[in-house]
Amino acid sequence: MSDHTSEELEFFASCLPGLEGLLADELHALGVRRTRPLGGGVAFFGAPKAALRACLWSRLASRVLCVEGRVGSADSDALYQGVYALPWEDILLPGKSIAVRARGTNEGLRNTKFTGMRVKDAICDRLREVRGERPDVSVAHPDIAIDVRIHEGKATVSVDLSGTPLNDRAYFGRNAPDTMPLLCSYAAALLAYAKWGERAGEGFRFVDALAEFRGEDEKSRGLSVLEREARAIVLDEAPGAARSRWGFFSWGRFDEETWNALLDEADERAERAQESLRPLDASAPQLVAAVLIDPANDNAVSAAGDAAFVRAAADAPARSVFACIGGEGAAERFGAEPSLCEELGRGRVSIKVRLFDTPPAAPVTIVVPDMFGGAEHIVDVHDETSSQFASRLRKVYKERRKWARREGVSCYRVYDADLPGYAAAIDLYAGAGEDEGKTFVHVAEYAAPSSIDELKARHRMSDILAITPAVLGVPPERVFSKTRRRDRGGSQYRDAGERSFVATVEEDGSLFEVDLAGYVDTGIFLDHRDTRHMVGEMAAGGDFLNLFAYTGTATVHAAACGARTTCTVDMSATYLDWARRNMANNGFSGRAHRFERADVMQWITSARRDRRLFDLVFVDPPTFSNSKSMGRRTWDVQRDHVELLIGVSRLLREGGRAVFSCNLRTFKPDFESLEKYGVEIEDITAQTIPHDFERNPRIHKCFIVRRK
Known part of the structure; x- marks a missing residue:
């Protein structure tokens, strides 16, 4: 050999x-x-x-x-x-x-x-x-x-040649969680980016702000992943020295003499490092580090972890360095841009490593009264003016909660950029079915205009996420946040790409799936609550068509109110499957309820050719779309609504009606062109704006469409 x-x-x-x-x-x-x-x-x-x-x-x-x-x-x-x-x-x-x-x-x-x-x-x-x-x-x-x-x-x-993965460190024992190898990779990456080996030689001390997932063997008992990895670097320990099983033991090119020489060299290096250790000065600068994400839940960051990192950094001596993976909210408390910000990609998830060479600003503490008579909440924020946001949210929630109980509403908006500096929409979802008794909160940040300082906007979003669970009495792990950003080429929104978190909610006695983490929109538009109720009542006893159906919520309302048949049309297979589940979860299946995947404009042409007729059509198109499924064609609701509504009107039986809605705030129907083709359109927007959206009545436009 x-x-x-x-x-x-x-x-x-x-x-x-x-x-x-x-x-x-x-x-x-x-x-x-x-x-x-x-x-x-x-x-x-x-x-x-x-x-x-x-x-x-x-x-x-x-x-x-x-x-x-x-x-x-x-x-x-x-x-x-x-x-x-x-x-x-x-x-x-x-x-x-x-x-x-x-x-x-x-x-x-x-x-x-x-x-x-x-x-x-x-x-x-x-x-x-x-x-x-x-x-x-x-x-x-x-x-x-x-x-x-x-x-x-x-x-x-x-x-x-490795056998088991190299990042599956032997020193954490058999009882380590399944995520341990990934944590070890994060720890090694963080220490490499922070140049811990060099800093240790300069007399830095190491502090893990969280110190979770402790080891089991003699050398690592009581040490966190980060602490154990940092110690191995200082002691010049080879990560693989403790392993007894390797793939290369069965490799034809393996030479045992060469391997034993490498092990001897590793032992000698560890001995020299041990001999050269010196006591550390308690006033020496620190490398304060933390892995703030939960590998089992991608980008999930605990509020406790954020706060622990901030506290440890605030207490660090002069010339200290601060590094973390994940935890954007905590990292931004430093009041400065990081000296290094690198991305680690893992599938759909992108996690940032941040390194700060500047000392952190001391956190500001505000007191938030408990809505339910419990102990006051002490919340760390960037800006003491965030107490105004806390007061506003508390006031609105108190009123909205009473209204929701009185009206039997379980999912509603509690805040919608009421204060200009705190630009977010906050929606509350009461769980139903399997999630009965749980409450979830969805926070959607509106992208700040270019005139607003980006760092300040991020700080305020961080404060919103810190304050919201305290005011609403919801555990931080049930608060989900997303940022709405304009996509290239139009006004669609895209999300951060997090993994889905599906919960079940109720509306008008029907159950619906909502995805609180995977999409910018959750699967049910709360501003259309009254519209869906109206559509359900109008659909009773007739044949119902739902175009641009999204997750089929309007179809469920129509079926629940006794529609004879329903037809649900959308171009997205994902949303159409979602609509099927919503219908099935409420007991609606069979030949009376059809689901058809198609480009809506092409589908209308085909339906007209086949002389398909309906008593009620619900049409809620996107403002803009350039989906690949449409080929080179794009969709613009202002430009294309005349063609759409003419086609829809030809699908109506005598006396039939269509409910047309859109969320383009500047939308104006082309009355003259529609009149020319025998289409009547009546604006009913005012009666479809729910109480929790009255502050922003331009949230959508809604019309009744008839054929003369």
């Missing part, structure tokens, strides 16, 4: 997206001279010893793979032949079990399980032909795993 020790090979070290540059620097520091950062990791080249050293010492890598070959993958036969041709008798040691992980697809290989099976067959057939025996397959606990990645017509075939 020693013949392989100087062989030049290609390796790939995977890592958390966003850490590729840091990982390349780390590999350089480990003696690797040829690196190439790629998406999700770093390719590097060298002798097997370079890979063993990376496995032993890397704090940022998740796995280290050796690329054994690239083969054709136009179809399963080409893949099989290419993998079979690789010298597996040299790559894998005899008597070792294997598993195959396949990723990626192409036209010829659409199923990763099938791909993995064909690769496994090729390896086993090759070894049986050459050695006379085939290896055992162990999906759960293989001695060595083979990684196959399909991209277009090529498959990259590698062996995983």
